[in-house]
Amino acid sequence: MTDLVENEGGGCCSANNGTTSGTTSGTGSALAGSSGCGSAGGGCGCASQDAMPQTRRGFMKAGAALAMTTLAPGVTLYSFGAGQAEAKPADQAVTSKVRWGMLIDASKCDDGCTKCVTACSTENGWSDTGNPLTDAQWIRKVTVRDRDQGKETTLPMMCLHCAEPPCVDVCPTGASFKRADGIVLVNKHTCIGCRYCMMACPYKARSFIHEPLEDQKEYSPRGKGTVESCTLCVHRVDEGRLPACVETCNASAGGAMTFGDLNDPNSEISQRMAKFVTTEVRADLGLNTGVRYQNI
């Protein structure tokens, strides 16, 4: 079992507190052993049940996909075997043929590095406003510790884009939803700000906006009275670009993050997941997360 011991780039894991606490700047809150922590880090260390299943069904699906590309060239949305996102035509809806996911290799994630957090904040326009109890946090660095051996690992935590998202189950208006390609989002047009989803999320991934905002990013609308969380940079993904955190981590940090299509057995992420033991945080909940970890 692992324990959540401290936070970097914000956010502790006080399980009983309804709000997201910690600040984006507050490093090392030294929560080691303190009560109420450990929920987010729990359930780790189990064997990989999530490597891409090499079943007959998976094989058939792969064959079908290949056939489709050869039969109708230029018609398929996503080229077969691509390691990362490819642009979908702007006038076409997303489909469940792809499922976007992320694999984070904790062994490549540096202790003090918060570049992914900064990149996300810059990209999506959320920031530390000096109100640590209520500030939005789409991604935060946490440190987990193996209770028995004391090994500490830092990793970024965000919305894990579950296949069975509890936030979607509890939403009374249908504002919290899962897109066909597996990205879990809040439709702010229908969000009434009740915050049930924040309570339902086992990863404390969501934030509520308490204050009126101005000059938001034009591709990332955010507003008072609605809940928000990591969108997997959906505006970039739809253009065939990588999420900001992944791009930054690959360009100027350890390259710990791999983004890609979990449904495509030839994508880099699927290949890695077939090769290495990966971990689903709180696998016991059976949520089938889209964001998975390696080496924790």
Add this chain to the structure above:
Amino acid sequence: MNLWRTTRCAALTALLLLVGVCASVPVSAGGGALTPTIAKGKGDKCVAPTEYMRRNHMDLLDHQRDDTVIDGIRTERFSLKGCVSCHAVKGEDGRAVTVKDERHFCASCHLYAAVNMDCFDCHASRPDEAKKLGALRKKSHARDMAVLKDYLKGAER
């Protein structure tokens, strides 16, 4: 007699012309006390005829928003981002004004009609200037590089 008729004809034509010009002046551009002053957008024409847009822009936006958020359809034609960037109104500081300014394209009419809109509680009400600046910088960088290249070529000779 003939001269009189010609003069009268000319006067009548002038009068008719005057009436015609008056009638063709759009009500909205008058800047008078009773009508809102609506800024003109970029380009020749809007994505649909102006009359249609005046009546139906809200439905177009409403339809587009669900397509975009739920299905990831990001066509430019009826996107709010498109409206905001095409109809941006420059303020004194050279930046586009926000919806708080009554010169803002949406605000000018909505204030007049006393209809609240909550689009801009979440959406940006002016185009992303930083992006434009970045593009501009890139352009000037490319120009600098071209000049440098030419200079080096000259030096080689």
